[in-house]
Amino acid sequence: MGWEDKVRKVVPYTPGEQPKAADVVKLNTNENPYPPSPAVAEAAARIAAETDRLRLYPDPKISDLVNAIADVYGVRRDEVFVGVGSDDVLAMLFMTFFNSDKPILFPDITYSFYDVWADMLRIPYEKVPLDEHFHIRPGDYKRENGGIVIANPNAPTGALLPLTAIEEIVAANPDSVVIVDEAYVDFNGVTALPLLDRYDNLVITQTFSKSRSMAGLRIGYAFGNAPLIKYLNDVKYSFNSYTMSWPAILMGTAEVLDTEHFGDNCRKIVRTRAKTTERLRTLGFCLEDSCSNFVFATHPRVSAKEIFDYLRANNIFVRWFNQDRIREYLRISIGTDADMDRFFAVLTPFLQEKGAL
């Protein structure tokens, strides 16, 4: 007996490494290689000039940021929820909507935080295997369940499920909330936003950490019908009334309103992704076209772990998952063209040396 008997004991999520060395090419956590909007620097300058304002609590309703997102995406303000990164949004969604004895469903290969949340919150779950091409089969999600989570584009595969397939899943599950996690949607994905008016059980999450170049600020958001967002906010206000700092609200609002800079950044990454995909194929890698800011590639002649270790030893960080079915794959974030040149400058001679070219 002792206080440790009352502890919620969990195995936490392992985030990608954040190396502190300066001269690193960091292609391991899907960060954006380009800076956020210049309007963010202006907002930051205002914060520096008005630090006195920090003594006050921020707006608990996060109105400026919620309104900006609603306006830019053309939805109603009561259809938007904002949290401390989309991980916070997803954790709140799990807490709010996955409260039954039935298992929630998500793919066996997907964002590796879903089962961590389910375990931590004691939500029963079943991992639904992707098909042999690592694609989601909508038919697998047509059975009794406690809720559904689909990342689209999926991670770490980068594969996109067409909107018709998403709709099929949402329509087949009126008794469950279906979360579509669109962390990577802005790199030529297809958002489920047009379905929002027709399905009250759909919720879509997005993030500032990838396409908006602001992983360091911690902002994520969700779209859903107003009653669903109200339930979500009730749980959020029962957890922490003031999650979003004043600086985050100010800088986040500045970013979301600069739609032109945002579009330019996304297009640059899509262009570099196409070139990277081509170059990897030239080196013998097998990979599908990605709809995200990373590619997911395997080499038929050299083990992924070996490539991963060699790159890492040369200050090139990519992501390798020690996990069934994908142990021979690398997830490589798309950096600048210069980042990718450095990546290939290390990778190519290594493959030559291994006799793989």
Place this chain on the structure above:
Amino acid sequence: MGWEDKVRKVVPYTPGEQPKAADVVKLNTNENPYPPSPAVAEAAARIAAETDRLRLYPDPKISDLVNAIADVYGVRRDEVFVGVGSDDVLAMLFMTFFNSDKPILFPDITYSFYDVWADMLRIPYEKVPLDEHFHIRPGDYKRENGGIVIANPNAPTGALLPLTAIEEIVAANPDSVVIVDEAYVDFNGVTALPLLDRYDNLVITQTFSKSRSMAGLRIGYAFGNAPLIKYLNDVKYSFNSYTMSWPAILMGTAEVLDTEHFGDNCRKIVRTRAKTTERLRTLGFCLEDSCSNFVFATHPRVSAKEIFDYLRANNIFVRWFNQDRIREYLRISIGTDADMDRFFAVLTPFLQEKGAL
């Protein structure tokens, strides 16, 4: 049947009003009337100059801030936990340590978020009545329980429990985690930090929102023995890997290292509190000496609600709780001397008009 059957339905915490009018004297949410350290403005200027850095994830271990807090308070680095305000820290503590069928215990009159967390997380609880002077009786906490939370100084009373009484409670409960919520400790309270080495079931929470003038940045922290902090971090990393933004880490670290500015601010508030207490007594209010940055006062001849409404109509915001036992009390945050002059300039003629002077 429908997705709403699987919803966690809760009644959220109601934070104090955040009026948007400019000419308001805001004495309702215990904010600090003085700005944070000038070092915070320097940190903010660095953020404005380096917004490119926002594209990267922040340090998930929050090392700079954790280390600064550890160094300033003279504890080990593995004895410190940091979260998004002390509300986030407390929510994580409830999730991590209150997992039994036995009720957790906290006073009937205390921070009104404790029962919201317990309800939301489905933790059984019992509210233990304060004595007739609104003081905690340590003997009430010597029975089987699932955990204990004590705010010290307590809110909204401002009453301080001596360290010997805190130790009595902690020592009597080796099988439960005892949380001592020290949100207001820096205004002449007494911290339980010296007990940390002797009791592995003790955890202490503090915040940047009151004494450190940074409610707008959302930083709270906890002290506990290393194994306890490890359990807490495991749950936190199972909820959200990156809770603290890079700007919050940078500005928070700057603030905590400026111990001189911090001490000056606290002393100013303690001085104004003494004057305010005296002036309220002169007007006929009954109130005990407070050890926090607010006072808790009742007038024997005029109803608290009536005073609250009149002040509010005149742009003076204080806090009134529509709650048994304390319905005739007002919680008045300590502002600058000028804020309190404006408060009394409205209050005094009102009491005269009511024939209460």
